[in-house]
Amino acid sequence: MNTQLSVSSLPAITHNNQPVITTDLLAQLYGCKPKNISDNHINNCGRFVCGKHYFKLEKEDLISFKNKPDSVGLVGKNARHLILWTERGAARHAKMLETDQAWDVFEKLEDSYFQKRQEPTLSTRFLVSIENGRQTVMAVPEDACVMSVKGMAVKVATGEMYITSEELYSFITAAVDQLYRRNEYLMNKSV
Template sequence: MNAINLQNLPKIHYQNQVVITTELLAKCYGAKEIQIRQNHANNRPRFVEGVHFFKLEGDELRAFKQINSREQTKPTLGDSISDFLGQFGLDFEVVDYAEKHRVDNIDSVEIASKVKSLTLWTERGAARHSKILDSDTAWDMFDRLETAYFHADRQTIPDETQIIIRNLQTELLKSRKRMDKVWRLHQAGFSKAESSRMLGVGETTVRKEHSTLKACGFTALPVGTQLDVFGGE
């Protein structure tokens, strides 16, 4: 069997999550569709509908096939409603039926017109099938599906950005502690110049942070309050 290119694998969305057909799952795992169906039938108690799979029949299947035969680049009803509400400053995300059941690349997903039912497997369902098949191919392909298919839209933060974020968090924490000490020194009667020397920062910094604290509504402490100026580290 030819190797599966997960980058070109058509992504199917149903009930606001990524799912995969029996046909595609079998191809990925190097198995036959009948194996996937038989494993499901033989282990039915281990598969919960709505958790591990969805079974589409009747009107829902007809609606699914009809919706996914349309061009997906066209605005959905949900897009139109959201745009309309946006004109009045209302920020709502409206997910309509078509959007919940869309297929990103319908040309690559073949659903026979006469099919009576369609099973769509969730990530948890795909994981369960890989365990039942218990082959090196199935285990390896599920790991790849997990990253390149089910969570392909999940954006990761680059290491450099994470370092910047951590540094900013550290600086914000230091600033918060310093502002606390600036205010305590002020309440203890120290001048801004004295506070500057005691904290080891410029007087301009002390003035700015003092002004910020006043703007935030900090008021004088009650008379007799014990001040631990350099506490709270």
């Protein structure tokens, strides 16, 4: 606890697209030792739900977190796990510590740290289509499969992807229709 840490100087840490805070940083802010936070967690384990109040990172998840640019210096070199506290978990610790400092700091965390980081982020993948001269842009869900026609044809031909005859017919019909529309659009555009 050599360096004075404040909510305004807190590094932005996220996990699962939500702001979180490490046990060490929370302890520094609340004016206690990390062991107090860990003991609260152990002694009240029934009051803390993983994924709601905290995240426990181990193995591959821990390695992945350590390699994130915004996580440099937050995890000990030989750490086997890391607890990241959500807003709700940080609130429970403030309540358990029952100190004015913990409550005052939690209020600041609530107002400026947890809230400012919860702005929705744009998807990095978009589908752009042009039909009859009108451009449409749609966000592509992260779990959507996106591939080129050529890539799909290779996967079907090599057996990596199975498509029924009915699905293949629908796909080919839609592809031919799109090619026709694109050709028609380009011809009208050049006139």
